[in-house]
Amino acid sequence: QQQVKQSPQSLIVQKGGISIINCAYENTAFDYFPWYQQFPGKGPALLIAIRPDVSEKKEGRFTISFNKSAKQFSLHIMDSQPGDSATYFCAAIQSGAGSYQLTFGKGTKLSVIP
Amino acid sequence: DTGVSQNPRHKITKRGQNVTFRCDPISEHNRLYWYRQTLGQGPEFLTYFQNEAQLEKSRLLSDRFSAERPKGSFSTLEIQRTEQGDSAMYLCASSLNKNRNLRSYEQYFGPGTRLTVT
Numbered sequence: 001q002q003q004v005k006q007s008p009q010s011l012i013v014q015k016g017g018i019s020i021i022n023c024a025y026e027n028t029a030f031d032y033f034p035w036y037q038q039f040p041g042k043g044p045a046l047l048i049a050i051r052p053d054v055s056e057k058k059e060g061r062f063t064i065s066f067n068k069s070a071k072q073f074s075l076h077i078m079d080s081q082p083g084d085s086a087t088y089f090c091a092a093i094q095s096g097a098g099s100y101q102l103t104f105g106k107g108t109k110l111s112v113i114p
Numbered sequence: 115d116t117g118v119s120q121n122p123r124h125k126i127t128k129r130g131q132n133v134t135f136r137c138d139p140i141s142e143h144n145r146l147y148w149y150r151q152t153l154g155q156g157p158e159f160l161t162y163f164q165n166e167a168q169l170e171k172s173r174l175l176s177d178r179f180s181a182e183r184p185k186g187s188f189s190t191l192e193i194q195r196t197e198q199g200d201s202a203m204y205l206c207a208s209s210l211n212k213n214r215n216l217r218s219y220e221q222y223f224g225p226g227t228r229l230t231v232t
Contacts, residue, residue, distance in 0.1 A: 006156075032219045043118070043205050043223035044157065051216075089156045093219055099170045100211065100219060101147065104156025 003027050006090050006105025013112050019077040021108045023090035026071065030092035034102070035064065035075050038087045047088075048075070080112045116140075118224035120206050126230045127196055134192045135227045139208030146189050147221060148181055150174065151203040163189060164211065196231045203228050 005024045013019045023033075034049035050057045050064045050073065057064045063076040077084055090105045119138045127133050139146050144165050149157035160179070161171045165186035175181075178196075183189040193200055207221040 004156075034219070036223075041225070043120075043207075043225045046220060046222065049219065091156070095219065099159075099162055100145070100209065100221075101159040101162060101170070102149070102157070102207075102221060104158070106154070107156050 003103050004090060004092050004105040006108060008108060009106070010109045011111070013080045013110065015080065015082060015112055015114050017080050017112075019075075019080045019084070019110055019112070021075045021088055021090070021110070022072065023074065023105050024070075024072045025092050027092070027094060027103075028071070029094045029096055030103075031095050032093040033064070033066065033073050034091050034093070035062075036089045036091060036104075038089065038107075044089060077110075080110075082112045082114055085110055085112050118206055118208055118222055120204075120224040120227050122227060123225060124228050124230075126232065129196060129198060129231055131196055132192065132194045133196060133229060134190055135204055135206075135229075137189045137191070137206030137224060139188070139206070140210075140222060143208035143210045143222075144186070145209045145211045145221075146183055147207040147209075148189070148191050149205040149207065149223075151205055151226070152201075157205050160191075193229075196229075198231045201229055201231045 035047045036044035037047045038044045061078045066073045087107045091102045147162040148160040151157040163183040178194045181191045203226040205226045207223045209221045211218040
């Protein structure tokens with residue numbers, strides 16, 4: 001049972017465009033939703049995160065939109081650059097379970113073309 | 115702050131051999147996690163430590179896998195009698211879990227150890 005579903009699997013965006021990646025979750029006990037960026041051969045790097053009591057969080061060109069009732073959240077990358085080409089993972093944590101383990105989506109491979 | 119380091123970065127082994135990986139977390143972090151990532155998938159949780167205590171193990175962690183974190187510093191993950199299905203990237207992450215504040219949620223990953231079992 002996949003607890004965090006991510007789409008699309010791959011995305012091609014022109015330089016300067018907006019990249020949008022969507023995730024949906026099932027477990028309403030999740031209370032933290034981070035996005036990770038991973039380059040080939042590297043470990044995932046924490047990009048931005050949101051708590052469910054907030055509907056939007058912006059950091060530079062990256063924005064998370066959160067819809068608690070729909071159990072969905074998305075990452076928007078404004079003014080996408082070739083350097084943003086990477087695989088992006090949404091994730092969720094259920095702190096009440098104690099471990100704070102990350103449950104990841106399957107990832108979205110983003111390619112930003114000049 | 116030198117980040118999370120993992121060694122070796124790559125390991126090729128023959129089926130049936132034992133392998134051991136090492137993870138050095140960020141120095142003040144009290145939690146250490148192991149994840150496994152296969153091609154085209156997101157990382158999957160294997161186990162975690164709070165200081166030196168191993169507090170949870172995933173069902174993915176068969177009895178051929180063992181992890182330790184002596185003295186609450188570095189950690190090792192050993193796989194005995196490796197199988198081809200063990201081929202994956204093994205990722206280590208650490209966090210500072212304290213008073214359930216926001217930093218408790220922030221996990222920082224190392225570069226991973228890529229295991230290939232032939």
